[in-house]
Amino acid sequence: MIYAGTYTRGSGGIHRIGMADGTGALSGGEVAAECPSPSFLAVGPGGKALYAVNEIGDYAGARAGSVSAFARGADGALKPVNVVSSHGSYPCHLTVTRAGGHVLVANYGSGAVAVIPVLSDGSLGDASCVIQHHGSSVNQARQERPHAHSVDLDRANRFALVCDLGIDQTLIYRFDASGGKLLPHDTVYAAPGAGPRHVAFHPNGRLVYVINELDSTIGAYRYDPAAGAMKHIDTISTLPADFKGASTTAEIAVHPSGRWVYGSNRGHDSLAIFAVNPATGALRPVGHAPTLGKTPRHFSIHPGGRFVLVGNQESDAVLVFRIDGANGSLAPAESRVSIPSPVCVLQC
Known part of the structure; x- marks a missing residue:
């Protein structure tokens, strides 16, 4: 089952899409749950719960967005459970802990990250931790204040990595699951104006x-899971050397085999493809695949590694591409479904 998060235009919300595993053919596209601008989605362990950020700035009369919880049926149907404040404005990303006890949320507008407990009945509680970032960087139009853009846990759920586009930092927090707290641990600095996303x-x-959204690059790092430390390997552009237009990046994903990394370009409207050096982790450019639409804000790789689904935000469509198992290149699978302003494509 596939769910598409959208920017709503007065109606709609989370859409449900079917996909044939053998061919990648898409079907459906109907609204599964109505809620305002569910721009990023995640499922809990076992797939029985789905969570969505609502990228708004006025929840319950406060300068805040919200997080919606849904119970997920065996047929993929979504039943609303509850909605709570994200404790910051315009939340744009969230992740669920491996045990399912907490949801971590990045608030882009205010530059805050929050930890929200999942209660025993499956509903969301009030935040157990809120951390406000501070600072700015060199791009006065986009980096005038902090803009937390994502929060991800490592495999052991010991550390959380938070990309803040506004201050050119990836902040590493130690995650205390017992208390639902984030504890400052380390900071990785990007080049001024890079905009980690x-x-x-x-x-x-x-x-x-x-x-990095603003300078269209990808930084490769070695990660020490015991120490919660990142060590820079190299940084590489996501754009062709001869491209002269305006473009920003959006999503990044590693193929399940670990052999390739993909990144989306909005403006160039492509997925950049890189081969991973198995000895060093460095990236080597393989090529670019046009996304056959405008503004590929998000994409996701099928768990089997055969397909990638791309949400072209300004073309109102989700498309399927086949992945070549020999070299990681992409080819259109000639299947698409119309979705208004798709900005997240979740496969579960």
């Missing part, structure tokens, strides 16, 4: 890749 861990758990 999202991270993707390699399947081996010892490499992590950071996609």
Whole structure:
């Protein structure tokens, strides 16, 4: 089952899509749950719960967004459970702990990250921890204040990595599951004006890749899971050398085999493809695949590694591409479904 999060235009919310495993053919696209601008989605362990950020700035009369919880039926139907404050404005990303006891949320507008407990009845409680980032960076139009853009836990759930586009930092927090707290641990600095947006861990758990939105680059790092430490390997552009137009990056993902890394370009409207050096973790450019639409804000790789689904935000469509198992290249699977303003594609 596939769910698409959207920016709503007065109606709609989370859409449900079917996919044939053998061919990648898509079907459906109907609204599964109505809620305002569910721009990022995640499922809990066992797939019985789904959570969505609501990327708004006025929840319950406060300068805050919200997080919605849904119970997920065996047929993929979503039943609303409850909605709570994200304790910051315009939340844009969230992740669920491995045990399912907490949801971690990044608030882009206010630059805060929050930990929200999942109660025994499956509902969300009030935040057990809220951390406000501070600072700015060199791009006055986009980095005038903190903008927390993503929060991801490592495999052991001991450390959380938070990309803050506004201050050019990936902040590493130790995660205290017993108290639902984030404890400052370390900071990784990007180049001024880079704008860290999202991270993707390699399947081996010892490499992590950071996609930088504003300068269209990917930073490769060695990751020490015991120490919660990142060590820079190299940084590489996501754009062709001869591209002269305006473009920003969005999503990043590592193939389940660990052999390739993909990053989306909005403006160039492509997925950049890189081969992973198995000895060093460094990236080598393989090529670019046009996404056949405008503004590929998000994409996800099928768990089997054969397909990638791309949400073209400004073309109102989700498309399927086949992944070549020999070289990681992409080819259109000639299947699409119309979804208004798709900005997250979740496969579960």
